[in-house]
Amino acid sequence: MLTMPKHRWPAVSAAAALLGALLTFGTSPPADAAVPATIPLQITNDSGRGEALHIYTLGTSLTTGQQGWADANGTFHPWPAGGNPPTPAPDASIAGPSAGQSRTIRIPKLSGRIYFSYGQKLDFRLTTGGLVQPAVQNPSDPNRNILFNWSEYTLNDAGLWLNSTQVDMFSAPYTVGVRRGDGGLSSTGRLEPGGYNGVFNALRAQSGGWGGLVQTRPDGTVLRALSPLYGVETGALPASVMNDYINRVWQKYATTTLTVTPFANQPGTKYFGRVSGNVMNFTNSSGAVVTSFQKPDAGSVFGCHRLLDAPNDQVRGPISRTLCAGFNRSTLLTNPDQPDASAANFYQDAVTNHYARIIHDRMADGKAYAFAFDDVGHHESLVHDGAPQQAYLTLDPFN
Structure with missing residues (x-):
């Protein structure tokens, strides 16, 4: 396909x-x-x-x-x-x-x-x-x-x-x-x-500030809630809304390894992330660096783009997809093996994608x-x- x-x-x-x-x-x-x-x-x-x-x-x-x-x-x-x-x-x-x-x-x-x-x-x-x-x-x-x-x-x-x-x-x-x-x-x-x-x-x-996502017509009719990405881009949601969680993740993985297994049908394919400075470097099982990520901001997290860009390849894209899901679902601090399989673990942090x-x-x-x-x-x-x-x-x- x-x-x-x-x-x-x-x-x-x-x-x-x-x-x-x-x-x-x-x-x-x-x-x-x-x-x-x-x-x-x-x-x-x-x-x-x-x-x-x-x-x-x-x-x-x-x-x-x-x-x-x-x-x-x-x-x-x-x-x-x-x-x-x-x-x-x-x-x-x-x-x-x-x-x-x-x-x-x-x-x-x-x-x-x-x-x-x-x-x-x-x-x-x-x-x-x-x-x-x-x-x-x-x-x-x-x-x-x-x-x-x-x-x-x-x-x-x-x-x-x-x-x-x-x-x-x-x-x-x-x-x-x-x-x-x-x-x-x-x-x-x-x-x-x-x-x-x-x-x-x-x-x-x-x-x-999450209520700022709701849009109404001049007559008061509720029309929609914007995604948090658009909320951040338009100022309807504070740009700092995810900073605390992002900072805690970067701090944790300066001393802990984040293991990403991006393909459900390839459990042996794993990548290992560690933060050095402001960068999370991922290595393969041979220890070679395969891709790196700058510390993301809320827009990158909510949009799964820019600093969490996911090209259609077999390495960076799949790792970024997994990181993006972990940030939005707030599972990166509670589980160093990603992706987290249990929906019961999602959105449990006070700082999360509440939308x-x-x-x-x-x-x-x-x-x-x-x-x-x-x-x-x-x-x-x-x-x-x-x-x-x-x-x-x-x-x-x-x-």
Whole structure:
């Protein structure tokens, strides 16, 4: 299967690495799986909201590399050339089902996003480099006051990967599912009853500025909670919010060795980290230094980038993924063997990614994509099958 780097396009995106992450953990489809050019996606509107619903299937063709959109029949349309300043994109919206109803469309083989918005169409623009995604951390973004969300998916000859994601923001609730080739149904992403409002209430109650992540419309309607990365970048969350934990980790591993076993299916592949000065150096089993990390800041931790960059390789990237998960879950001080396998150990330090903690706590199955490498240890909200019969997107109640 293809390997894709985890990155933003332009925002940190969990799905951009679905194939790469699954390759890392040894997932492969049946050898004889036959995936058609399009598969049905059933969209069910259980939101209880009366506004018109607008659906979009946007992404990159894995055969041509073109960016574009798909209509309700699953036909792919490349975007026209953009401009500078950005020019309006063609209207790619599909009318969604009204409250209490379902509609089935078809989705083609691409890697991208399925957006949905309530009451108002999204404003997409095209630059000379391609599509501009909504960036609601920017107060002047035209989509800032629209209630919307998205799922991320990859469909190719190896099957379907479909997730629910909170990597960029927590907003309109939904569940994803797949009817597998064996006829069984897998689903994830559903909040517990009261979980939607519970996330916002818990963020507001969390000391340290976490309530600043919550965004509302001028009329007071709650729209979303920004990810802590965006909170730090915009000043909604203090940039020093993780400093105490990061400093304690660096202090601990100046005298203790951090052992990283990045591949679940390769238990013999281990790397050993020690801090010297401001740098954590990792050696292999032969004692050779294979990569080094400067002490990260909160933005690097929450975004799993910059000082914790994770290239799509077999050494630095896998080590960085593991470090990033350990920092966000606050397991690095309590367990010198990473990744920590037990969710019961996550988020126990007073200094942690409380956004991720709060979201995971309110998921019915405990699974979420609350930061970019939440798939370390398989704690992500993802469904996959090598021979999918049908995909599902259920828009859940706002309670």
